[in-house]
Amino acid sequence: MREKNNRVNFTSKLGVVLAAAGSAVGLGNVWRFPTEVGNNGGAAFILIYLLCVLAVGVPVMISEFLIGRHTHANTITAFSKLAPGKWWRIEGVAGVFVAFLILSYYTIISGWTLYYLVQSLKGSFLENKDYSACFSSFVSDPYVPLLYAIFFMLMTHLVIARGVQSGIERFSKIMMPMLLLIIVILVVCSFGMPGAGTGLRFLLKPDFSKVTASVVLSAMGQAFFSLSLAMGCLCTYASYFTSDTKLVKTAFSVCTIDTFVAILSGFIIFPAVFSVPNVNPDEGPGLVFVTLPHVFNIAFHSVPILGYLFSGLFYLLLLLAALTSAMSLHESVTAYVIESWGVPRNRAAFLVSVSCMALGVLCCLSFGVLSDFTVCGLTIFGLFDFCASKIIMPVGGLIICLFTGWYLDRKMVYNELTNEGTVTFRLFRVYLFLVRYVVPFAIALIFINELLG
Ligand code: TRP
DSSP: OOOOOOSOOOOSHHHHHHHHHHHHSSHIIIIIHHHHHHHTTTHHHHHHHHHHIIIIIHHHHHHHHHHHHHHTSOHHHHHHHHSTTSTTHHHHHHHHHHHHHHHHHHHHHHHHHHHHHHHHHTTGGGSOOOHHHHHHHHHHOSSHHHHHHHHHHHHHHHHHHTOIIIIIIHHHHHHHHHHHHHHHHHHHHHHTSTTHHHHHHHHHSOOGGGOOHHHHHHHHHHHHHHTTOSSSHHHHHHTTOOTTOOHHHHHHHHHHHHHHHHHHHHHHHHHHHTTSTTOOSOOGGGIIIIIHHHHHHHHTSSOHHHHHHHHHHHHHHHHHHHHHHHHHHHHHHHHHHHHHHOOOHHHHHHHHHHHHHHHHHHHHHTTTTTTTOOBTTBOHHHHHHIIIIIIIHHHHHHHHHHIIIIISOHHHHHHHHTTTTTSOOTTHHHHHHIIIIIHHHHHHHHHHHHHHO
């Protein structure tokens, strides 16, 4: 039987979808996805990515939803409740730990977007200057990026401290529609730029010669990251779903919105990038912070008002996306602290914000003072991102699938996904086949291939 639920819940269906989509749509879509597309050769990467979302992302998301909603508890407690005294609990612990780790470096990049928003409003991108040097000197500064990161963390903190309904749900309902509107405006603007044709060709014409095992692993890591999977973030949100929330439908909606936003971000960025001579799409993480300001400057030199508008809206988009995702990372740790340590929400949120920021200082300094400190050739920031998205997330996805596919009672899984038989789930067998065989096998294969290669 399902547990009696006496925690707070999201109050509406729209709130559920927008909060979960808010978690998924983030820097991963607007900053990381175009970067990965640029580095991994364009359209072929996108196709593999779509396949990963359908075959791996959707089943894992459904599994997370069912674990969260069934237990109505934070991730660690959820695994302990479903498998008392078993090792599965470690997945819950890893989830909360990695959410904390990701939040620490996510906040730093989000701080950059805040700084760039301020710069674009000041009109800095209308001046002719060396944007690469500006970016390097900004990120390597020991104080300024940190200040912006702290400010961003404060915004996240204030939302989380207000709670599930008047914090997370309310702000998601305001910010997500704004975000979607901005995307549409920017896509239209970008299509009007001279490089639109070349940009679209880059995004739509696949070159399979560039596809290697490592490209496939990157696509899968990107899918996990972008859909907020494998770390229990969505388990936590799902624990606030009501008993009539349709889990499968919600998972499909969230995956669709997230994928649309990622691809549309590509449609915003690449036409703009190809509109300017001597700018390459494979710039890496600097793509939206170095390449784009340069593009804004050249493309809109003669019509500064458009420059203001385009750049301001773009960084506002990044900021909104980052904020709704940071909220979910924060909530997943905060919910654990509240429920397991018995600390009131305000204090729990404060504890998480401050300790996460302390770790964030290390990530932040790894672009400057600590840039020579490397582990296996990676800076602290690179190491955190590598461990999270290339190792812990795929392994976490694997464990979640094995857990729901093999450990949990099949009848209980079916009942949870169909709301005790009141909604139909015709593809239940397909889902079960995917989580039992296909996803674990695919993740293991790609992993082994990468290790051997
Ligand atoms: N999905 C978010 C993005 O695209 C980031 C994110 C939020 C996340 N919560 C997560 C990533 C949980 C992994 C796990 O930017």
